[in-house]
Amino acid sequence: MTGKCEAFGLNSRRASIRAIVALAAALLMPQMVHAQSYPNRPxxxxxxxxxxxxxxxxxxxxxxxxxxxxxxxxxxxxxxxxxxxxxxxxxxxxxxxxxxxxxxxxxxxxxxxxxxxxxxxxxxxxxxxxxxxxFDFILVTQAGSPYRTLADVIKAAQEKPGGLNVGTINVGSTQNLSAQLFKSTASVDVTIVPFRSSPDVLIALLRGDIQMAIENYTAVQSHISGKAVTAVSSSGLVRTSFLPDVPTVKEAGGGDFEAxxxxxxxxxxxxxxxxxxxxxxxxxxxxxxxxxxxxxxxxxxxxxxxxxxxxxxxxxxxxxxxxxxxxxxxxxxx
Missing domain, CATH: 3.40.190.150 (Bordetella uptake gene, domain 1)
Incomplete structure (x- = not known):
């Protein structure tokens, strides 16, 4: 009698294990099928x-x-x-x-x-x-201006707090916040001037309304190649492959900066x-x-x-x- 009870218990446990395995397989099957067929529509x-x-x-x-x-x-x-x-x-x-x-x-x-x-x-x-x-941002100045390097910008800003204007697109953009970060890491007081669009920023720079701009490479590429603006720095931790001869902000003396x-x-x-x-x-x-x-x-x-x-x-x-x-x-x- 005891042997029959033990056998019954063993069979019951085996049945429970088989049920659990079957349930797990059933739960996993939709995911497996999904993964194998994904994607099957746009x-x-x-x-x-x-x-x-x-x-x-x-x-x-x-x-x-x-x-x-x-x-x-x-x-x-x-x-x-x-x-x-x-x-x-x-x-x-x-x-x-x-x-x-x-x-x-x-x-x-x-x-x-x-x-x-x-x-x-x-x-x-x-x-x-x-x-x-x-992608990195490029810090540019007007070609022919006294600001040929980022060190020139930093020095001028330190000598005349609030006297230099830095242009970016709208407040809260990465470019705009990068300018705010630059003020902190370089320990300078510059006036950040927001514009509605990248072309507006570049027009202001070429007109002399701002002394430096922070923009995407694509926005300033033609102006750099046309020698209308000078790239004084890039915003990454290492030099950008687009402008390998241009130092990063950190290299150029702008402090612990990366954007x-x-x-x-x-x-x-x-x-x-x-x-x-x-x-x-x-x-x-x-x-x-x-x-x-x-x-x-x-x-x-x-x-x-x-x-x-x-x-x-x-x-x-x-x-x-x-x-x-x-x-x-x-x-x-x-």
């Missing part, structure tokens, strides 16, 4: 930037190759404005299945501290896939890990192709993939960094 990438800008053109170049790699079309949807709130909400209100993705950037990190009610948390509401590209823009693909929280892995592997292959790198370089972009962990950390670091700059500058939240 994928939407939502941008908080308008068409024609650096972010938009970069995204189109990358997704064109990505579509070829994965055998499905990637569709760009532009939702500019509102600090990226509308674009982020559109992605977060979509199913977390990998078919609606977001392009987040350093601008997203800035928005966390710049807006009173962002209505989403980029760190907890999204999961990172990979970076797409990075870079970046673009990256994120997905809504809850997106299957297998989908994130598929996208990351494909992006690594695509961003390493010579023709794409060449096209990106023409836009002033260093095309480079990352691990999800790397771009997640960059987002967190930039949120903390720009929050301090915004607070120190006394910029009012929108």
């Amino acid at each position: 994928v939407r990438l939502v941008l908080s930037f308008g068409p024609g800008g650096v972010a938009d053109v970069t995204a189109r170049i990358v997704t064109e190759k990505l579509g070829e790699k994965l055998g499905q079309r990637f569709v760009i949807e532009n939702m500019p404005g509102a600090g990226g709130i509308n674009a982020a909400r559109a992605v977060l209100s979509s199913p977390a299945d990998g078919y609606t993705l977001a392009l987040l950037s350093n601008g997203t990190a800035i928005s966390v501290s710049l807006f009173k009610n962002l209505r989403f948390n980029p760190v907890t509401d999204f999961v990172p896939v990979s970076s797409m590209g990075y 870079r823009s970046w673009n990256a693909i994120f997905a809504p929280r809850g997106t299957p890990p297998e989908v994130i892995k598929t996208l990351n592997i494909a992006l690594r292959d695509v961003l390493d192709t010579p023709d794409l790198k060449k096209r990106a370089l023409e836009l002033g972009i260093e095309a480079r993939a990352s691990t999800p962990e790397e771009i997640a950390q960059r987002l967190k670091d930039d949120i903390e960094k720009w929050a301090k700059v915004i607070e120190r500058a006394g910029i009012e939240k929108q």
